[in-house]
Amino acid sequence: MRWSGIIFAPVGKGKTVQGTSFLSVSVLKELSAPTIKPPLGRIAIVADGNSPDPDDLGGTAVSIAMLRASGLENRLAHYSHSCDLERVERISEAAEKERHALMQSSCDVTARRWGGFDELTFYDAKWQQDETVKDLRNAINASTAKDPLWIVEAGEPDIIGLALDASSKDKHQYVKVITHHPANDDAGDFYTWQQILDFGVEEVRIPDQNINLKVDIAEWDWAKNHPEPRIQWIWLQGKIAEVDDVVRFQKGKWDCSDAGMVLYWITGATNGGLKQGTVESVKTLLLDFVNSTK
Ligand SMILES: [Ca+2]
Ligand SMILES: [Ca+2]
Ligand SMILES: [Ca+2]
Numbered sequence: 001m002r003w004s005g006i007i008f009a010p011v012g013k014g015k016t017v018q019g020t021s022f023l024s025v026s027v028l029k030e031l032s033a034p035t036i037k038p039p040l041g042r043i044a045i046v047a048d049g050n051s052p053d054p055d056d057l058g059g060t061a062v063s064i065a066m067l068r069a070s071g072l073e074n075r076l077a078h079y080s081h082s083c084d085l086e087r088v089e090r091i092s093e094a095a096e097k098e099r100h101a102l103m104q105s106s107c108d109v110t111a112r113r114w115g116g117f118d119e120l121t122f123y124d125a126k127w128q129q130d131e132t133v134k135d136l137r138n139a140i141n142a143s144t145a146k147d148p149l150w151i152v153e154a155g156e157p158d159i160i161g162l163a164l165d166a167s168s169k170d171k172h173q174y175v176k177v178i179t180h181h182p183a184n185d186d187a188g189d190f191y192t193w194q195q196i197l198d199f200g201v202e203e204v205r206i207p208d209q210n211i212n213l214k215v216d217i218a219e220w221d222w223a224k225n226h227p228e229p230r231i232q233w234i235w236l237q238g239k240i241a242e243v244d245d246v247v248r249f250q251k252g253k254w255d256c257s258d259a260g261m262v263l264y265w266i267t268g269a270t271n272g273g274l275k276q277g278t279v280e281s282v283k284t285l286l287l288d289f290v291n292s293t294k
Contacts, residue, residue, distance in 0.1 A: 033288065034281045036070045039269040041148035041174075043067070044078035044139050047258060048155025049103035050126065051084040051187070052091045052247050055214070057106050058238030059154060059258035062282055064110040064117070065234055066259065069289035070266045073116035077139040080132045081107055083125040083155040086189040091246050100124055106237050113230050125159045136163035143174035150204070150265055153179045154258035161191030164199040176202040178261045178269070180209045206275045209260030217242055219279050220254040228290045256282065 045063060049056030060081060067073050081103040087096050107122035123132040136151075140163055143149045151160055157177075164172060177196060179185055185193035197203055223235035238254040263277040263285075274281060 054241035062259035
């Protein structure tokens with residue numbers, strides 16, 4: 001029964017039989033492996049995580065791991081977290097401070113355990129604002145037609161605005177900003193989305209990634225139960241967000257929605273990238289890498 005199940009089931013339905021035999025795993029991979037075909041250029045990621053929603057903990061771990069799993073770790077030109085520069089009442093000063101530490105841990109531990117990011121500093125955008133803006137400014141200034149910069153807006157846009165303001169105007173034509181949510185675009189304390197676009201950068205908008213990537217936590221049991229510590233570590237980051245007590249809307253969920261923008265870039269971006277990647281896409285990408293680097 002299981003054999004026919006895996007061979008004839010549509011993508012995504014075969015996961016209950018994953019691991020039942022070598023062949024079934026191979027067939028599953030063929031059905032769901034995303035194609036790695038990144039566009040020209042480099043990627044920069046600006047995440048929050050210190051806003052009330054803790055989903056960047058899982059999103060950051062998945063983003064870093066996917067870049068490494070795709071062999072694109074050298075294309076990551078900048079990563080900063082905790083980009084929400086003005087705290088709202090909804091998160092206390094103490095809880096926000098904890099998030100900075102948790103986000104730094106999600107960045108640094110994922111990067112070290114998955115490997116390949118030794119040259120990169122993962123910045124705390126609020127606590128290291130000057131260094132963060134300079135680092136992103138330098139990445140913008142290094143851009144050319146053949147080496148554009150794709151900035152993933154995984155939080156509010158202020159750091160992106162500050163870095164654009166500090167950089168050379170003639171480089172802005174080589175900058176693209178990927179977004180999936182107006183909740184990020186419209187959350188800036190210093191920049192509106194329109195002000196970001198007025199710098200002359202290209203807006204790359206994809207659908208809301210929460211639809212496929214904020215899922216029931218059981219859909220990540222494959223990671224929780226996986227024998228590889230690198231995979232379990234990823235699961236833990238989403239679990240930390242799930243048990244967070246600042247917001248309630250992550251209860252029972254595993255959310256790496258912002259990582260959907262990285263998956264989109266890895267798989268082609270504006271040249272046919274996955275606009276609605278799924279947990280299956282993430283899973284296949286990460287497990288292929290882990291299995292090849294045991
Ligand atoms: Ca804010
Ligand atoms: Ca975010
Ligand atoms: Ca989310």
